[in-house]
Amino acid sequence: MNPIPVDAIKSTLSDARLQNAIYSSTARLMDKRAHAIAPDAIDDFQGLRTQANAIKRHAIDNLDYYLEQLEQNVIARGGKVVWCRDAGEAIQFVLQLSREKGVKRIVKSKSMTTEEIDLNEHLEHGGIEVVETDLGEYILQLAHEKPYHIVAPALHKTRYDVADIFTETLKVERVEEPEQQTQVARRVLREKFITADLGITGANFLIADSGAIVLVENEGNARLSSSAPRIQIAIAGLEKIIPRAQDLATFLKVLGRSATGQPLTVYTSFLSGPRRPGEIDGPEEFYLVLMDNGRTRLLADEGKRQSLYCIRCGACLNHCPVYRKIGGHNYPWVYSGPIGAIISPQFHGVTQDPWLPFASSLCGACSEVCPVKIDIPQVLLELRADITHAKRKEGAGQWERRAFRLFSYVMRRPRLYEMAAAMASSVFPGSRGAWLRSLPRLLRLPPVMGWLSHRDLPPPPERSFRALWRERQRAKGGN
Amino acid sequence: MSAREEILTRIRASLGRANSTGAPAGLPPSRIVIPDVPLERRIEKFTAALEKLNGKVHRASSRDDARDYVERLLHGRTAVTSNAPFVAECGVLTLPNVKPGGSDPLPLRGMCATLDAGITSADYALSDTGSLVMLSSNEEARMVSLLPPLHVALVPLDRLLTGLDELYSILPVPSDRTSSMVFITGPSRTADIEQILVRGVHGPGEIHVVLV
Numbered sequence: 094m095n096p097i098p099v100d101a102i103k104s105t106l107s108d109a110r111l112q113n114a115i116y117s118s119t120a121r122l123m124d125k126r127a128h129a130i131a132p133d134a135i136d137d138f139q140g141l142r143t144q145a146n147a148i149k150r151h152a153i154d155n156l157d158y159y160l161e162q163l164e165q166n167v168i169a170r171g172g173k174v175v176w177c178r179d180a181g182e183a184i185q186f187v188l189q190l191s192r193e194k195g196v197k198r199i200v201k202s203k204s205m206t207t208e209e210i211d212l213n214e215h216l217e218h219g220g221i222e223v224v225e226t227d228l229g230e231y232i233l234q235l236a237h238e239k240p241y242h243i244v245a246p247a248l249h250k251t252r253y254d255v256a257d258i259f260t261e262t263l264k265v266e267r268v269e270e271p272e273q274q275t276q277v278a279r280r281v282l283r284e285k286f287i288t289a290d291l292g293i294t295g296a297n298f299l300i301a302d303s304g305a306i307v308l309v310e311n312e313g314n315a316r317l318s319s320s321a322p323r324i325q326i327a328i329a330g331l332e333k334i335i336p337r338a339q340d341l342a343t344f345l346k347v348l349g350r351s352a353t354g355q356p357l358t359v360y361t362s363f364l365s366g367p368r369r370p371g372e373i374d375g376p377e378e379f380y381l382v383l384m385d386n387g388r389t390r391l392l393a394d395e396g397k398r399q400s401l402y403c404i405r406c407g408a409c410l411n412h413c414p415v416y417r418k419i420g421g422h423n424y425p426w427v428y429s430g431p432i433g434a435i436i437s438p439q440f441h442g443v444t445q446d447p448w449l450p451f452a453s454s455l456c457g458a459c460s461e462v463c464p465v466k467i468d469i470p471q472v473l474l475e476l477r478a479d480i481t482h483a484k485r486k487e488g489a490g491q492w493e494r495r496a497f498r499l500f501s502y503v504m505r506r507p508r509l510y511e512m513a514a515a516m517a518s519s520v521f522p523g524s525r526g527a528w529l530r531s532l533p534r535l536l537r538l539p540p541v542m543g544w545l546s547h548r549d550l551p552p553p554p555e556r557s558f559r560a561l562w563r564e565r566q567r568a569k570g571g572n
Numbered sequence: 573m574s575a576r577e578e579i580l581t582r583i584r585a586s587l588g589r590a591n592s593t594g595a596p597a598g599l600p601p602s603r604i605v606i607p608d609v610p611l612e613r614r615i616e617k618f619t620a621a622l623e624k625l626n627g628k629v630h631r632a633s634s635r636d637d638a639r640d641y642v643e644r645l646l647h648g649r650t651a652v653t654s655n656a657p658f659v660a661e662c663g664v665l666t667l668p669n670v671k672p673g674g675s676d677p678l679p680l681r682g683m684c685a686t687l688d689a690g691i692t693s694a695d696y697a698l699s700d701t702g703s704l705v706m707l708s709s710n711e712e713a714r715m716v717s718l719l720p721p722l723h724v725a726l727v728p729l730d731r732l733l734t735g736l737d738e739l740y741s742i743l744p745v746p747s748d749r750t751s752s753m754v755f756i757t758g759p760s761r762t763a764d765i766e767q768i769l770v771r772g773v774h775g776p777g778e779i780h781v782v783l784v
């Protein structure tokens with residue numbers, strides 16, 4: 094059971110530069126999204142969300158059928174499908190194939206699924222050079238850090254940080270303009286693309302009726318990773334499936350708009366199998382890794398199954414008041430923000446980071462923007478119930494239960510309630526703020542103390558509402 | 573049990589069924605809406621969408637006009653062309669410093685990596701978003717529109733569709749035609765450093781579409 098990372102969170106909160114970076118980046122993304130979904134920019138955006146939700150629901154409810162259909166269609170187009178129960182199997186497959194094919198250098202385009210399994214570390218351990226090629230991911234790889242955001246991985250880095258990282262690790266002349274820095278990366282990475290034997294990508298969508306993967310990006314690195322090396326591996330969580338290519342007419346319209354406010358990202362690649370006879374270039378071998386790694390377990394819970402609809406647009410992060418304060422690195426896993434808060438406990442077990450689903454005010458901003466309409470607050474509530482349940486089994490939470498039992502007892506008895514209220518206001522009549530905290534130590538029991546560390550009840554008024562009401566009624570009667 | 577069998581078994585157990593049940597009922601119909609937009613309006617929309625992204629659009633009155641535009645644009649810069657017949661028909665190969673890319677992948681890649689511009693056609697263009705649709709084939713290689721810093725596409729007007737919906741109604745299963753279909757919507761870009769927009773990361777930083 095991991096405790097809440099209080100110190101790390103405090104240091105994020107007190108870092109003014111970081112706070113500003115998170116706040117302004119997410120604000121800009123929110124603003125761009127708002128413009129892109131306005132009625133004058135697109136017809137019936139809400140209808141598209143409803144459709145996206147209905148298709149995802151259907152696809153996940155019939156996952157076995159669509160995965161088999163996908164497999165058949167990939168094979169029919171000359172590709173191979175590799176099923177992996179967990180991270181270990183996926184890593185093992187890549188390592189073994191690399192050895193068999195004499196692969197020395199791998200180029201990788203941005204993929205949260207490979208972050209999820211720490212693929213790079215394992216491959217490097219196996220003596221293979223792996224290069225991240227998305228600019229943000231490349232910066233983080235050089236800095237040995239994890240992505241800060243699903244869509245904008247290096248959101249927390251300034252150009253000066255980047256200048257430091259580049260001069261230190263690449264031994265290049267220091268440049269501080271993003272334009273020049275991008276050119277440095279282009280130069281270094283171009284060389285890697287041309288000489289790599291294997292390209293690894295993720296997949297934004299898996300298309301059952303076409304045996305295809307879809308990659309969505311702006312830089313061109315996913316195109317290069319999937320086209321330049323002689324072998325391509327796409328690694329995808331098996332929930333990425335949608336039934337038909339025609340469904341992309343819905344999903345592509347909501348994904349770019351929700352993520353970065355783009356009607357379409359610069360490049361959308363629809364890839365199926367290796368280069369065919371007659372085609373001039375493209376990989377000679379194509380492998381699709383379908384990874385479970387906990388997803389089928391999640392599938393079993395009907396209420397929370399919808400967590401698998403996620404298309405990783407990042408909109409819920411940008412709109413989340415908690416993410417916008419604590420940032421991406423204080424979440425326990427590579428998936429941060431609201432989506433991280435609902436999938437981490439389901440992948441790792443609810444007791445590993447029991448604080449996580451409680452770190453939310455349930456404001457609902459996430460589900461309001463989610464393009465596939467996942468009811469994130471509902472899933473959070475269910476997770477809270479699961480956690481409380483698990484804790485009760487361990488005998489924890491007795492104080493809380495007793496307190497609530499007492500509370501409900503008092504609340505159901507008006508006389509008693511009134512007495513209690515009168516007592517409360519007589520303790521500190523007319524006091525201003527922080528009144529519970531100033532009560533005798535007796536009340537500072539562990540559960541109460543935890544609750545009081547960051548908040549307090551407003552002080553009770555001298556005369557209660559009920560008393561005022563009675564007076565009023567009496568006065569009326571007297572007229 | 574193989575990983576495949578085990579995963580499928582787990583899925584079925586989670587979904588509460590023992591065996592595969594065949595094609596499922598209840599798949600919502602796909603949502604394809606094709607508006608009727610006159611050609612002139614499609615051209616306007618395509619131009620507006622691409623120019624917003626800093627791409628350039630030129631409307632050529634003839635193939636000769638298209639060639640002249642490319643000549644002015646290159647202005648001495650070197651270029652490699654795809655094998656698309658339409659590119660040759662426009663006479664682009666007669667221009668100085670323009671080389672045919674051919675069909676041999678290695679020399680082609682070398683040219684794409686060293687020359688200034690890649691000149692292609694496109695299978696379709698989408699007016700809603702200002703996108704080019706490129707299908708990999710014996711006419712179009714993947715690299716020509718990707719490696720050079722400048723991408724020029726010559727597109728006959730009759731390939732200008734309204735948008736994604738129309739494209740997916742023409743190509744309901746794109747992989748029946750090609751191993752790779754790419755939509756190109758503006759120049760390659762990033763905002764990974766401080767959300768500052770920079771063009772020309774790994775793909776072309778400059779894109780010109782000539783509607784013929």
Ligand code: SF4
Nearest residue numbers: 403404406407409463
């Ligand atoms: S949960 Fe919804 S809003 Fe959040 S990343 Fe996933 S799809 Fe986007």
